[in-house]
Amino acid sequence: MNVRREQSGPGGDHGRFLELLKKQIEANLKTSTHGEQSAPMTKRDMFDLSQFQDEYAFEHSISQYGIQVKSLYHNASPAVLYELALKYEAGSYISDTGALMCSSGVKTGRSPQDKRLVEESTSSDDVWWGRVNIKLSEASYATNRERAIDYLNLQERLYVVDAFAGWDPEYRVRIRVIASRAYHALFMQNMLVMPTKEELKNFEPDFIIYNAGSFPANRYADGITSQTAVLLHFGRGEMVLLGTQYAGEMKKGVFTLMMYLMPKMGQLPLHSSCNVGPDGDVTLFFGLSGTGKTTLSADPRRSLIGDDEHVWTDTGVFNIEGGCYAKCIGLSHEKEPEIYDAIRFGAVLENVCFDIDQRNPDYDDTGVTENTRACYPLQHIPNAITPAVTQTHPTNIILLTCDAFGVLPPIARLTPEQVMYHFISGYTAKVAGTEQGITEPQATFSSCFGAPFLVRHPIVYAEMLADKLKAHNAAAWLINTGWVGGGYGKGSRIKLRYTRAMIDAIHDKALEDVEYETSQIFNLSVPKHVPNVPDDVLMPSRSWANKTEYMKALSKLSQLFVKNFETYADQCPPEVQHAGPVTSGKLPHPPSSSAMAHLQSPQPSRGASPRANETEPHPENFPEDISKGGRLELTGVEGVLNGVHKTKTEVK
């Protein structure tokens, strides 16, 4: 739809209806008396009472929130949004392949420290309060909400997007975005699932995003600490954005909503990508931002379901989103052809530098940010499946970690207990740019590989995953897409083609009959050979030139794992507690009971059984305290539990 709507002035609802009717009749008359002979009326010109009713209902609905702007662009076509962005939004251009290039201004990544959840009666008991979910009072929310609406009301024109979060009609949520920028509207039209004309009729949103990101928050309001505010109110079904125009906040706001809602419906939301093989086998790739979900799920041999946010339901998996949001840094046709070619008319390029004459993007230029992005509809990927739903349960679960210490093997097969341990731990690195203030990879524990988006306690999601794994017997793998041969600054990021070869080997079942060896400390089962990957890349103890440095880094990382897991240990069965690194021959925590207690220890039946590796040096040969000298430090937000720490969790 490409509808520009003029909103009513005084005269009340009835008056407005008549006014609309009059306008339409005049337009029809003009068309039918044009020229000597009656010009044929287009379908759009024809009197259509139902269209009036829809427009009327829409306007009525918008005005209920106090929005009084005259020009509303409702689910406008990409072409119209392009024109408006180019005309009114500084820093907007068309790229040589037809993408809309936009600037998000000062904020070029998410602002997790400015995210707040309103403490209110309908949701408060379910929330994992702490540093991820920081409380905000109703009063402070009201102040900032009003500020956002006041700002939106000052605009000449606003953009409204009505669309769904979720491809499965049973679980989808109706989202309305009200924004002051055409770029934000196009972004969300790509990222949400657009309704059909029929579905748009009587569309009453469950959740509204007020995006007033070009205007600062009131930093003197109680609980607000900067001019940026990313506010969620589950009771009201609302999100308010002030002081950030980074479009990723909206999509992650919707994901946060799904992280809250889906467990209420007994379904498991995951920060993961998903694709399907020619035989219908489904793979989920879990990972924090920058670990490779988008890159690795875009695979010419497999069909894409989605690149970032999914729900594993009782019947299969559905994508929450209608599009992808890929990182562009270092993008080339050679390395990532599907993503490169998806950047064409309809796609949004965010904060990408380009040649001023030719308008061709320079994907190597980090002049604005390292977090340059492309957002495009799923349909821009040649083998994407829409509706993005599969009725099959996953065969493979791949945990992606970007290890900036460079000590985790590039690929390891996990036992069910190890999956739970690593899922709960969520060890990875934040890559530069995705969050404000992160300028180089920082090691972090981001529970469930998505701590910034968790609403409930991580154990809630972990227990649901344990149930799914038990029921569907998926094979699980840990893939380190981070550093090899040394940590950040010394080693190098593992070549994408090697990671792809490992993923291919998983899908080709080429790792079922190879020999495995066990890595020390982490006790990970590592294949000795992977087709098209040099053997010496596979085991870190061999890929590091300096073995002493390696043992120091290994020892340090394992200590960090143990420390981090202390927070969760009392909620996990002994098998899961013992599935982490063993640093001193002593197991860190006493056994306990939990919903995960059904997990049993034996290795999964697939493939050859791992064999102990006799060649690796042992860290106890390197007794120095390396925690002082390490180059990488853990950042604080993830992995640290604050506030409510539930001893018993249940799905509500």
Ligand SMILES: Nc1ncnc2c1ncn2[C@@H]1O[C@H](COP(=O)(O)OP(=O)(O)O)[C@@H](O)[C@H]1O
């Ligand atoms: N071995 C690798 N595996 C996956 N991605 C890699 C690898 N090496 C470099 N990269 C780069 O890392 C980035 C991964 O980003 P992306 O796939 O968007 O992550 P996510 O979807 O998890 O946020 C891409 O820019 C990709 O080119």
Ligand SMILES: C=C(OP(=O)(O)O)C(=O)O
């Ligand atoms: C958009 C984000 O995530 P991803 O890179 O996973 O898309 C983000 O973390 O801001």
